[in-house]
Amino acid sequence: MTDFNSIISDYTAQVDAQLEAILPAASGPAEQLFAAMRYSVFNGGKRVRPALCFAAAEAVASSDSNTAKVAAAVEMIHAYSLIHDDLPAMDDDDLRRGKPTCHIQFGEATAILAGDGLQSLAFQQLTQLSDIPAQTVVELIGLLSGLGGCNGMVTGQAIDLAATGTALDLQQLKTMHAHKTGALIEASVLMGALATAQVNPQQLAALKQFATAIGLAFQIQDDILDVESSTEMLGKQQGSDITNQKSTYTSILGLEEARSEAAALYQQSMQALDIFADKADSLRGIADFIVKRNH
Amino acid sequence: MTDFNSIISDYTAQVDAQLEAILPAASGPAEQLFAAMRYSVFNGGKRVRPALCFAAAEAVASSDSNTAKVAAAVEMIHAYSLIHDDLPAMDDDDLRRGKPTCHIQFGEATAILAGDGLQSLAFQQLTQLSDIPAQTVVELIGLLSGLGGCNGMVTGQAIDLAATGTALDLQQLKTMHAHKTGALIEASVLMGALATAQVNPQQLAALKQFATAIGLAFQIQDDILDVESSTEMLGKQQGSDITNQKSTYTSILGLEEARSEAAALYQQSMQALDIFADKADSLRGIADFIVKRNH
Numbered sequence: 001m002t003d004f005n006s007i008i009s010d011y012t013a014q015v016d017a018q019l020e021a022i023l024p025a026a027s028g029p030a031e032q033l034f035a036a037m038r039y040s041v042f043n044g045g046k047r048v049r050p051a052l053c054f055a056a057a058e059a060v061a062s063s064d065s066n067t068a069k070v071a072a073a074v075e076m077i078h079a080y081s082l083i084h085d086d087l088p089a090m091d092d093d094d095l096r097r098g099k100p101t102c103h104i105q106f107g108e109a110t111a112i113l114a115g116d117g118l119q120s121l122a123f124q125q126l127t128q129l130s131d132i133p134a135q136t137v138v139e140l141i142g143l144l145s146g147l148g149g150c151n152g153m154v155t156g157q158a159i160d161l162a163a164t165g166t167a168l169d170l171q172q173l174k175t176m177h178a179h180k181t182g183a184l185i186e187a188s189v190l191m192g193a194l195a196t197a198q199v200n201p202q203q204l205a206a207l208k209q210f211a212t213a214i215g216l217a218f219q220i221q222d223d224i225l226d227v228e229s230s231t232e233m234l235g236k237q238q239g240s241d242i243t244n245q246k247s248t249y250t251s252i253l254g255l256e257e258a259r260s261e262a263a264a265l266y267q268q269s270m271q272a273l274d275i276f277a278d279k280a281d282s283l284r285g286i287a288d289f290i291v292k293r294n295h
Numbered sequence: 296m297t298d299f300n301s302i303i304s305d306y307t308a309q310v311d312a313q314l315e316a317i318l319p320a321a322s323g324p325a326e327q328l329f330a331a332m333r334y335s336v337f338n339g340g341k342r343v344r345p346a347l348c349f350a351a352a353e354a355v356a357s358s359d360s361n362t363a364k365v366a367a368a369v370e371m372i373h374a375y376s377l378i379h380d381d382l383p384a385m386d387d388d389d390l391r392r393g394k395p396t397c398h399i400q401f402g403e404a405t406a407i408l409a410g411d412g413l414q415s416l417a418f419q420q421l422t423q424l425s426d427i428p429a430q431t432v433v434e435l436i437g438l439l440s441g442l443g444g445c446n447g448m449v450t451g452q453a454i455d456l457a458a459t460g461t462a463l464d465l466q467q468l469k470t471m472h473a474h475k476t477g478a479l480i481e482a483s484v485l486m487g488a489l490a491t492a493q494v495n496p497q498q499l500a501a502l503k504q505f506a507t508a509i510g511l512a513f514q515i516q517d518d519i520l521d522v523e524s525s526t527e528m529l530g531k532q533q534g535s536d537i538t539n540q541k542s543t544y545t546s547i548l549g550l551e552e553a554r555s556e557a558a559a560l561y562q563q564s565m566q567a568l569d570i571f572a573d574k575a576d577s578l579r580g581i582a583d584f585i586v587k588r589n590h
Contacts, residue, residue, distance in 0.1 A: 024445055029470065033453035034445075084411060089403035108384035112407070113453050116379060116414065120444025123418045127437035134429035141436055142422035149415025150319055150329075158328035158408050175324065 007282050008051050008289075015050035015075060016042070018068040022076075022125050036106040036114035037121075041079045044097050048218075048286065049074045049184060052211075053192030055282035059273070060203050061196040066129045070140065070195045073122040074188045077148040080118035081184075083111050085157065122148075132197040140191050147187035156180025160246070168247035174216065181222075182215030189283075202275070209272035210283065217265035218290050220258050223248040225294065227255060266291045302577050303346050303584075310345040310370060311337070313363040317420050331401040331409035332416075336374045339392045343513075343585065344369045344479060347506075348487030350577035354568070355498050356491040361424045365435065365490045368417040369483045372443040375413035376479075378406050380452065417443075427492040435486050442482035451475025455541075463542035469511065476517075477510030484578075497570070504567035505578065512560035513585045515553050518543040520589065522550060561586045 026035035050071035057063040086093040086101040103111035156179025189211040193199040249258040269287045273280040321330035345366035352358040381388040381396040398406035451474025484506040488494040544553040568575040
């Protein structure tokens with residue numbers, strides 16, 4: 001199995017170069033907007049979703065400049081969602097990765113606009129793919145707008161919001177996270193594969209299985225870390241979900257059962273990758289990282 | 296010249312039916328999100344941008360179900376921008392068209408998400424056009440993501456934000472409005488024409504000239520109305536731009552010169568339509584409405 005760190009550093013360099021190219025320079029009369037967009041995109045994020053794009057592309061064919069563009073698009077959607085999620089009216093977080101959140105650094109109005117601008121720029125990025133059928137581009141935009149919007153992430157945020165202060169059962173919690181976190185992880189994997197224009201339906205189905213399992217494992221691990229980690233390591237306040245009275249996998253299942261569930265989902269994700277043989281080694285490395293990370 | 300009211304009622308019926316079809320039903324665990332999206336889209340707006348889509352399609356060929364989808368997409372971008380613009384951190388408006396703004400009605404967090412969801416749904420809508428080349432769909436998405444985002448509307452909002460409390464000169468004010476209001480009006484006109492898949496470059500250039508002139512006239516008329524209108528007619532507080540110390544066309548030019556400027560732009564917009572002969576009568580009717588409306 002390929003080591004995650006060596007995989008991710010190459011992918012990160014490629015997606016960061018693409019993000020640098022697509023993000024407007026922080027100058028002119030809207031300088032603060034563009035500075036806020038850049039601040040939030042280049043905030044030391046782990047680039048897990050871009051890595052999934054690259055690794056999925058390599059599982060079915062190979063990654064190329066289109067993979068970097070798709071990865072940049074997904075990361076911009078992720079970055080916008082974090083900016084808006086951190087706002088006072090939402091989670092009201094002052095710190096992310098140990099640094100001031102966008103609205104603390106640039107003010108709330110600019111943060112709202114930075115999120116809006118990143119969302120539109122993500123779709124604009126997808127219109128700039130080259131040497132693949134336009135129909136594939138339309139499918140990619142359909143996936144990101146659905147899974148990153150009302151068929152996915154935004155709906156997940158709304159379910160989360162409606163659920164704050166109320167107790168969810170396990171199924172309701174899974175539904176929320178399948179939307180809130182899982183949908184964009186699924187989009188990352190499927191879009192990386194689709195952008196090669198060489199994926200077949202059997203491969204797409206296997207990748208979807210992989211993404212569903214690892215997306216859920218990702219969230220369970222987040223909940224475990226929220227309980228376990230110190231403020232120093234996580235860069236946000238320890239146990240903030242407990243403070244906010246949110247239902248989590250650890251609050252419903254307990255810490256040990258949550259760990260078992262994450263391990264079982266990891267096994268499921270591995271099985272889904274069997275059809276790709278060693279071409280899926282990068283995906284395996286990322287899955288390994290997701291379940292074993294400590295931050 | 297065709298009467299605006301008869302034009303608009305037909306266009307409004309078509310775009311409203313399309314919006315009804317694409318907006319998720321207000322039910323399920325994210326009910327509040329979907330209710331807020333619907334509330335903001337169906338708020339009695341004038342549907343000027345959708346009307347421009349239809350009229351531009353008819354200037355070059357004819358309108359069809361794709362026109363309604365393009366119009367719905369543009370209107371969802373417009374609606375999302377109003378939701379976010381009304382937020383306490385932005386313009387802090389409690390009323391729009393005499394009704395509570397989205398965040399007053401549904402809370403600030405849901406309003407932020409409703410805006411986010413409307414933006415992604417707009418792009419999803421554009422992936423659902425039928426019987427036109429996929430390359431045209433990609434061009435349409437490129438237009439809306441650019442002019443509705445960092446090459447247009449969002450940048451305009453940021454310039455506006457940076458300018459609040461400072462005095463702009465006429466050129467700076469025009470730059471701001473060309474982005475903030477003009478860009479989406481240009482998108483509406485160009486997208487309506489492009490979605491017919493029958494527009495030629497000369498026609499696109501003329502439509503762009505028309506849109507630039509009428510977009511600026513629209514904003515000048517807004518500024519005139521802000522000074523002239525009563526709270527009752529406008530549905531928001533009279534002279535709110537003055538209260539917020541924003542530079543406006545009326546504050547820079549004075550009321551009379553602002554009126555002359557709007558009239559001159561109206562004439563420019565008419566000249567740009569000459570090449571379409573009577574096929575542009577609907578566009579002429581809309582331009583007429585924009586410059587002569589009193590609300």
